[in-house]
Amino acid sequence: xxxxxxxxxxxxxxxxxxxxxxxxxxxxxxxxxxxxxxxxxxxxxxxxxxxxxxxxxxxxxxxxxxxxxxxxxxxxxxxxxxxxxxxxxxxxxxxxxxxxxxxxxxxxxxxxxxxxxxxxxxxxxxxxxxxxxxxxxxxxxxxxxxxxxxxxxxxxxxxxxxxxxxxxxxxxxxxxxxxxxxxxxxxxxxxxxxxxxxxxxxxxxxxxxxxxxxxxxxxxxxxxxxxxxxxxxxxxxxxxxxxxxxxxxxxxxxxxxxxxxxxxxxxxxxxxxxxxxxxxxxxxxxxxxxxxxxxxxxxxxxxxxxxxxxxxxxxxxxxxxxxxxxxxxxxxxxxxxxxxxxxxxxxxxxxxx
Amino acid sequence: xxxxxxxxxxxxxxxxxxxxxxxxxxxxxxxxxxxxxxxxxxxxxxxxxxxxxxxxxxxxxxxxxxxxxxxxxxxxxxxxxxxxxxxxxxxxxxxxxxxxxxxxxxxxxxxxxxxxxxxxxxxxxxxxxxxxxxxxxxxxxxxxxxxxxxxxxxxxxxxxxxxxxxxxxxxxxxxxxxxxxxxxxxxxxxxxxxxxxxxxxxxxxxxxxxxxxxxxxxxxxxxxxxxxxxxxxxxxxxxxxxxxxxxxxxxxxxxxxxxxxxxxxxxx
Numbered sequence: 001x002x003x004x005x006x007x008x009x010x011x012x013x014x015x016x017x018x019x020x021x022x023x024x025x026x027x028x029x030x031x032x033x034x035x036x037x038x039x040x041x042x043x044x045x046x047x048x049x050x051x052x053x054x055x056x057x058x059x060x061x062x063x064x065x066x067x068x069x070x071x072x073x074x075x076x077x078x079x080x081x082x083x084x085x086x087x088x089x090x091x092x093x094x095x096x097x098x099x100x101x102x103x104x105x106x107x108x109x110x111x112x113x114x115x116x117x118x119x120x121x122x123x124x125x126x127x128x129x130x131x132x133x134x135x136x137x138x139x140x141x142x143x144x145x146x147x148x149x150x151x152x153x154x155x156x157x158x159x160x161x162x163x164x165x166x167x168x169x170x171x172x173x174x175x176x177x178x179x180x181x182x183x184x185x186x187x188x189x190x191x192x193x194x195x196x197x198x199x200x201x202x203x204x205x206x207x208x209x210x211x212x213x214x215x216x217x218x219x220x221x222x223x224x225x226x227x228x229x230x231x232x233x234x235x236x237x238x239x240x241x242x243x244x245x246x247x248x249x250x251x252x253x254x255x256x257x258x259x260x261x262x263x264x265x266x267x268x269x270x271x272x273x274x275x276x277x278x279x280x281x282x283x284x285x286x287x288x289x290x291x292x293x294x295x296x297x298x299x300x301x302x303x304x305x306x307x308x309x310x311x312x313x314x315x316x317x318x319x320x321x322x323x324x325x326x327x328x329x330x331x332x333x334x335x336x337x338x339x340x341x342x343x344x345x346x347x348x349x350x351x352x353x
Numbered sequence: 354x355x356x357x358x359x360x361x362x363x364x365x366x367x368x369x370x371x372x373x374x375x376x377x378x379x380x381x382x383x384x385x386x387x388x389x390x391x392x393x394x395x396x397x398x399x400x401x402x403x404x405x406x407x408x409x410x411x412x413x414x415x416x417x418x419x420x421x422x423x424x425x426x427x428x429x430x431x432x433x434x435x436x437x438x439x440x441x442x443x444x445x446x447x448x449x450x451x452x453x454x455x456x457x458x459x460x461x462x463x464x465x466x467x468x469x470x471x472x473x474x475x476x477x478x479x480x481x482x483x484x485x486x487x488x489x490x491x492x493x494x495x496x497x498x499x500x501x502x503x504x505x506x507x508x509x510x511x512x513x514x515x516x517x518x519x520x521x522x523x524x525x526x527x528x529x530x531x532x533x534x535x536x537x538x539x540x541x542x543x544x545x546x547x548x549x550x551x552x553x554x555x556x557x558x559x560x561x562x563x564x565x566x567x568x569x570x571x572x573x574x575x576x577x578x579x580x581x582x583x584x585x586x587x588x589x590x591x592x593x594x595x596x597x598x599x600x601x602x603x604x605x606x607x608x609x610x611x612x613x614x615x616x617x618x619x620x621x
Contacts, residue, residue, distance in 0.1 A: 021617060076618055081457045083614050097614075104460040116455035120376035132368050133461045 011185060011216050012055040012078060017087035019048040019073050047073040049240035050087065057184070060207075060217040062227040062248075064330055065237035071220045072111070074237065075187045078218070079109050091185060105134065108183035112190035115174050117162035123173045124158040127180060134181040141180075148176040151206045168199040175203065179210070186210065189220045204229045224330050236330075255329045259298050260322040261306055265290040265314040277309045290314070365461060369469035370437060377472045384474050391435075391478030395428050398550060399486065413554040418493035419582060421486050424550045426510060426574035428483035430517035436476030438468045441521050445528035445536050451619030464522070464609050494582055502581065509577035509591060512598035517546070517573045519601035522609060529612025542568065549574045554585075572597045 022042045048070045055061055065071050076082040077089060080096025080103045089096060096103040110116075117126040131141050148154040152172040157165065165173060171191065179186065191207070192200045200223070207230045211217055219231060227234060227248070234251055236244040244251060268289035275283040281296035294306055303321060310316055378384060402424065406417040415423075434441070444467055447453050456466040496502065524539040549570040553561050564571040572594050578584070580591025 076454070079458050081454050081618055082616070100457055100463070101460045104458050107458060109455070109458045111454060114452075114454070118372060118376070120379075121372055125372050125375075129368060129372055130459070132365055133459055135460075 008056045010054040011057045011092055013090045014053040015088045017048055017051045017077055017089055018085050019077055020044050020046050020085040046240045051242055057216055058214045060211040060231045062231035062234040063218055063220045069237045070240040072189055075189050079107055079187050106184055108178040108186045110174055110178040110188045110191055112193040115170055116177055119163050122159050122161050130177055130180050144180055167194045185216045187218045192223050192226055251329050257297050257299055259296055261294045262320040263292050263310050264318040266317045267314045269313045366465055366469050373472040377474055387474040388478040391475035392482050395482040413552050415552045418490045422490040423574045423578045425483045425486035426513055427550045428479050430514045430573050432476045432479030432483050433514050434518055435473030438518055439473035440468045440470030441525055443471055444525040448528045454618055506581045509594045512595040513573045513577050515598040516601045519605035523605040526608045526612045529615045546570045569597050
C-alpha cells in the first residue's frame with residue numbers, strides 16, 4: 001500500500017538514498033596497473049540512485065530487479081552495513097549506520113549467498129553465541145529453538161558443524177540465526193536461492209507465518225514463487241532506481257499487457273480467417289479443429305472485441321482467459337525485456353492504474 | 354561502541370574466543386605443530402643472544418638477564434596477540450571478502466567481533482617461551498621486589514601488550530583504504546617490531562626516535578623493562594608506558610572506525 005493513503009508511521013523510511021562506488025579505472029595488464037599508479041583515474045557508479053522507500057510496520061515487500069540493479073546494496077544501506085553517499089535512512093527511529101548496536105537489536109538480516117554461522121562450530125554453538133550477544137534469556141531461547149524446530153526442523157542440524165551442512169540445511173540454520181532475537185524488521189536477501197522445492201516450500205511457509213505475526217519484511221529474491229506467496233507489495237529496481245513501487249496487482253495491471261484467450265468454436269474454422277479479422281492479435285491453432293489461442297495487447301484490443309470477432313465466425317462453445325501472471329512481468333524485468341516507464345513521483349506509481 | 358557494560362563486553366569476548374579455541378583444539382596435530390614451531394622460532398633468537406653474550410659481558414650497558422627481560426616482553430606481547438586477538442590479522446581478508454557484513458548487524462562492537470574471530474595456537478608456544486624467559490630473567494636481575502614495584506611491573510607490562518595490539522590493529526585497518534598491499538603492511542610493521550627485542554640504545558638516534566615516537570615499539574619492551582629494573586637515568590620514561598598505551602588504543606580505535614565508514618562490502 002502506498003504510504004500516502006495511511007496514517008501509520010513508516011518503520012523504514014529511505015529518502016533519496018544514494019550509494020556511489022568508486023572503482024580504480026585500470027587498463028589491462030601490468031602496464032595499465034603502473035599507469036594507474038601515476039594517473040589515478042576512477043570511475044564512479046551509482047549502485048543505488050536516489051531511492052525513496054516508505055514501509056509500514058507489518059508490511060511484506062518484495063524487492064526485485066535484475067542482477068546488479070542495486071538490490072543487495074539497498075538492503076545493506078537499510079541495515080546499516082554500508083554508509084550512504086547521500087540521502088537519509090531511518091529504521092525504527094534509528095539511523096542504522098550511526099547507531100549500529102541499537103539497530104542490530106531491532107533487525108534480522110540474512111544474505112542467502114553467505115552464512116553468518118561460525119564455520120568450524122556446530123550450529124548449536126553459533127546460536128548460543130548469538131544468544132549471548134543479544135542477551136536472550138534461557139526460557140526465550142528454548143522457546144525459539146522449539147519454534148524453529150517445528151517449522152525448519154532445526155533440531156537435527158544443531159550438532160552439525162556449519163561447514164558440513166548442505167545448502168538447504170545451511171539456509172534453515174541461517175534463518176534461525178537471523179531471527180533468533182525476534183527482530184521486528186527482517187531483511188532477507190535471496191533466502192531460497194539454490195534450495196530444492198520441498199525446502200523452499202517450508203521456508204515460504206515460515207515467512208508467511210512471520211509476516212502474519214506482524215514482522216516487517218523486505219524480501220529480495222529471484223524466485224517468483226516467493227513473491228506471490230509472501231508479499232503483497234513489490235518494488236522493482238533497475239539501474240539503481242526504483243521503477244515501480246506498489247501492489248502486486250498493480251504490476252499486472254500496469255505491465256502485464258498481454259492477454260491470452262483460448263477459444264473453442266462449435267464448428268471448424270480456418271485459423272487464417274480468424275487471424276485476418278484480428279490483424280493486431282497473434283492467432284495459433286489449438287489441439288483440435290475449431291480451437292484457437294489468441295494473444296493480444298489489452299491496450300490495442302479489448303477482450304470483448306476478440307470475443308465478438310470470434311463469435312461472428314461461429315458459436316463459441318468454450319472460452320478461457322489466462323490470468324496474467326506477475327511472474328511474466330518479473331521474468332521480463334529480470335531478462336531486461338520489459339520497457340518500463342519511470343515511476344511517477346517515485347512511490348506508488350502504477351497502483352490502480 | 355558500548356562502554357557502558359565493560360564486564361559483559363569482556364565476558365562476551367571470552368565466549369567468542371572460547372568457541373574458536375574449542376574448534377581449533379579439534380585438530381590435535383595442528384596444535385602441537387604450532388606450539389613446537391613457535392617455540393623454535395623464539396628460541397632461535399635466544400640462542401643468538403646467548404652466542405653474543407658469550408663474547409661480550411654487556412650490550413650497551415645491559416646484561417644478558419636484562420636483555421632477556423626485554424626480549425621476553427616482546428615474545429609475550431606476540432603470544433597474547435596470537436592467542437587472544439589473532440582475528441586482527443584477518444581483517445584485510447575479511448574486508449576484501451565482504452565478511453564484515455554480519456558483524457555490522459550484531460549488537461557487539463565490530464572491532465571486538467573481528468579481533469576474537471580467530472585463535473592462533475602458536476601463541477601458546479610464545480607465552481610458554483616468553484614466560485620462561487621472563488621468569489629466568491627476573492630471578493637473576495638485581496631488583497628489590499616491593500609490592501609497589503610488582504604492581505608497577507604488572508601495570509607497565511599490560512600496557513606494553515596493549516601497545517603491540519594497537520599497532521597491529523591500526524596497521525591491518527589500512528585495508529579499508531588500500532586493498533592488495535594492505536596484506537603486507539602489518540607483516541612489515543611486525544618485523545620492525547622485532548627490533549624492540551633488544552635495547553634500543555644500541556641503535557642510531559634516528560631509529561631510536563622512530564621506535565619511540567613514530568611507532569612506539571620501544572614502549573612494548575625497552576622502556577617498561579628499564580623502568581621496572583631502574584636501569585639508567587632515563588628509566589622514568591618507562592613510567593609513561595600506560596599513557597602511550599592509552600594514546601595507541603585511542604588512535605587505533607579511531608583509525609578502525611574511520612575505516613569502517615569506508616567499508617564497501619562486496620557484490621554477490
